[in-house]
Amino acid sequence: MTSIGARTAIIAGVVLLSALVFPLYWMIAASVTPESRLFESPSLLPRPLSFEHYRALFAERDFLIPVRNSLVVASMTTVVTVPIAALCAYAVARLRFRGRGVLLALMLAVSMFPQISIVPPLYLMLRELNLLDTFPGLVLPYVTFSAPLAVWLLTAFFRQLSPELEEAAMLDGASRVRALWDVVLPLAAPGVATAAILTFLYCWNEFLFALSFTLGPDRYTVPVAVTLFRGRYQVPWGQVLAATVVATVPVALLVLTCQRRIIAGLTAGASKG
Amino acid sequence: MSRLPVTVAIADARLGRWLVAPALVFVLLGSLVPVAATAWEALHGHDLRLPWLGRPFVGLGNFVEAAQDARFTSALVHTITFAVVTVPVELALGLALALIMHAAVRGRALVRLAALLPWAVPTVVAALVWRFMFEAQAGVITAPLRALGVVGESFDWFVRPLAAWVPIGIADIWKTTPFVAILLLAGLQGIDPTLHEAARMDGARTWRRFTTITLPLLRPAIVVAAAFRMLDALRLFDLAYVMTGGGPGTATESLSLYAFIALMQRLRFGYGSALSVTVFLLTFAFALIWVRALGRSLIGERT
Numbered sequence: 001m002t003s004i005g006a007r008t009a010i011i012a013g014v015v016l017l018s019a020l021v022f023p024l025y026w027m028i029a030a031s032v033t034p035e036s037r038l039f040e041s042p043s044l045l046p047r048p049l050s051f052e053h054y055r056a057l058f059a060e061r062d063f064l065i066p067v068r069n070s071l072v073v074a075s076m077t078t079v080v081t082v083p084i085a086a087l088c089a090y091a092v093a094r095l096r097f098r099g100r101g102v103l104l105a106l107m108l109a110v111s112m113f114p115q116i117s118i119v120p121p122l123y124l125m126l127r128e129l130n131l132l133d134t135f136p137g138l139v140l141p142y143v144t145f146s147a148p149l150a151v152w153l154l155t156a157f158f159r160q161l162s163p164e165l166e167e168a169a170m171l172d173g174a175s176r177v178r179a180l181w182d183v184v185l186p187l188a189a190p191g192v193a194t195a196a197i198l199t200f201l202y203c204w205n206e207f208l209f210a211l212s213f214t215l216g217p218d219r220y221t222v223p224v225a226v227t228l229f230r231g232r233y234q235v236p237w238g239q240v241l242a243a244t245v246v247a248t249v250p251v252a253l254l255v256l257t258c259q260r261r262i263i264a265g266l267t268a269g270a271s272k273g
Numbered sequence: 274m275s276r277l278p279v280t281v282a283i284a285d286a287r288l289g290r291w292l293v294a295p296a297l298v299f300v301l302l303g304s305l306v307p308v309a310a311t312a313w314e315a316l317h318g319h320d321l322r323l324p325w326l327g328r329p330f331v332g333l334g335n336f337v338e339a340a341q342d343a344r345f346t347s348a349l350v351h352t353i354t355f356a357v358v359t360v361p362v363e364l365a366l367g368l369a370l371a372l373i374m375h376a377a378v379r380g381r382a383l384v385r386l387a388a389l390l391p392w393a394v395p396t397v398v399a400a401l402v403w404r405f406m407f408e409a410q411a412g413v414i415t416a417p418l419r420a421l422g423v424v425g426e427s428f429d430w431f432v433r434p435l436a437a438w439v440p441i442g443i444a445d446i447w448k449t450t451p452f453v454a455i456l457l458l459a460g461l462q463g464i465d466p467t468l469h470e471a472a473r474m475d476g477a478r479t480w481r482r483f484t485t486i487t488l489p490l491l492r493p494a495i496v497v498a499a500a501f502r503m504l505d506a507l508r509l510f511d512l513a514y515v516m517t518g519g520g521p522g523t524a525t526e527s528l529s530l531y532a533f534i535a536l537m538q539r540l541r542f543g544y545g546s547a548l549s550v551t552v553f554l555l556t557f558a559f560a561l562i563w564v565r566a567l568g569r570s571l572i573g574e575r576t
Binding site for chain 2: 009012013016017019020021023024026027030038039040084085087088090091092094095096097098100103106107109110112113114115116117118119120121122123124125140141143144145147148151167170171176177201204205207208211212222223226227237240241244247248251252254255256259262263266267
């Protein structure tokens with residue numbers, strides 16, 4: 001009885017997992033297949049391996065520029081978001097002041113806003129301030145949308161930390177700020193790292209704001225650059241897929257090295273609501 | 274309770290406001306004020322291509338126009354249908370994946386990795402890869418179907434109004450099922466294993482334990498996951514923009530996509546803002562209904 005159930009479960013698992021992994025395998029395989037072969041009948045293994053698409057991507061298309069742009073915007077956002085979110089989350093988790101509940105609910109509500117609903121005034125405002133097509137022009141909306149998630153995650157994290165250590169420090173005469181800096185911050189490092197990873201991923205993947213607030217190839221981020229690759233009549237699939245592989249590499253590295261942390265962060269932000 | 278003196282509590286309250294201030298300012302200036310500004314802009318006639326017309330106040334004129342705009346109505350129908358069709362599939366598959374992740378003894382790290390990658394990959398990447406796999410000429414999905422005679426010789430998903438939704442839906446399910454699974458996995462791990470053991474002692478079979486223990490206890494996690502997914506699906510943009518551009522014609526145009534086109538391509542900021550407001554209202558209405566219907570499991574008692 002059980003063995004039949006176990007076997008079905010294993011088969012279902014293998015099928016599901018293959019469905020999850022196959023598109024990524026196919027993307028990599030196609031990116032090293034010569035263009036002429038892409039349109040013959042598909043084969044599971046790319047036979048003549050070719051790195052022509054990657055060469056063209058960087059030599060002819062300057063794909064390093066969007067990669068640089070995405071790295072700059074994602075790093076800048078992370079550097080702004082994580083500290084302000086950490087301070088806010090610490091206050092919500094530990095200090096008793098009025099409006100904490102409202103604040104947390106507000107953060108959750110804002111993170112659920114559809115992005116399109118703030119595009120028009122932001123576009124007009126950035127245009128007025130000459131910030132269209134600049135890095136700060138993207139960092140501003142990114143901070144706004146990533147900060148609430150980081151606050152939620154870090155609030156859940158701070159609540160798991162025992163308050164005893166910092167209270168001990170304060171009974172010894174340290175001020176709250178001092179205790180926060182000396183005692184809490186080192187303990188909070190894993191949570192802060194998780195918030196940083198998720199913020200970085202959010203920026204690296206974001207599309208609508210980048211599409212709306214950048215105007216040309218000099219400032220396109222990776223998702224925008226890849227999407228606008230399409231020729232007028234034909235999609236250069238080899239290069240497009242090579243670009244998607246490049247777009248996936250940093251994400252895959254983060255997932256490979258920090259999967260436990262990412263899962264902890266996702267569930268802390270969501271299930272403990 | 275805290276052993277700290279009362280003076281600390283007073284200082285804490287003051288400090289709390291300072292610590293919260295930066296994040297609050299960003300959220301107010303970057304989100305709440307802009308949403309209000311969008312609503313205000315939606316009450317005006319504003320065309321960036323016709324600047325000499327100025328920005329006259331037109332009241333609800335833009336919304337009246339939307340109500341009479343067949344393209345708006347179908348975008349609305351597309352968006353709701355898309356959410357209602359894909360989210361239950363994502364919940365069901367996500368639950369299956371969560372159960373597998375929970376039960377996996379060997380290869381747990383591998384399973385987790387396989388599940389996390391689609392979630393972490395940029396949506397644009399998912400869109401392009403699935404578009405490539407569904408390509409008419411030699412797509413890895415289309416070609417075998419053609420060889421088996423399931424689809425005709427010249428079949429192309431992307432020129433048919435209904436068929437064009439299939440790649441979009443599948444890409445969405447592929448991309449977001451892992452997210453559901455991760456949320457539900459946390460719920461599963463919170464279920465006390467002794468409950469299952471007790472039920473097994475009493476002779477309850479797997480299926481019965483699943484329906485009487487696992488599902489009811491998982492309800493809060495399912496409610497939360499469904500809410501996240503619905504809110505996300507109702508603002509569908511990336512997949513439709515990249516995979517079909519809303520086509521053929523406007524057959525796969527979502528509400529967010531139509532709003533974007535009105536804003537950024539036609540530069541009709543008044544009308545585009547009105548469309549953006551409807552996306553906002555749609556998600557807001559859903560959130561209200563969901564919280565009303567399913568109550569506390571969403572907002573929790575922790576604050």
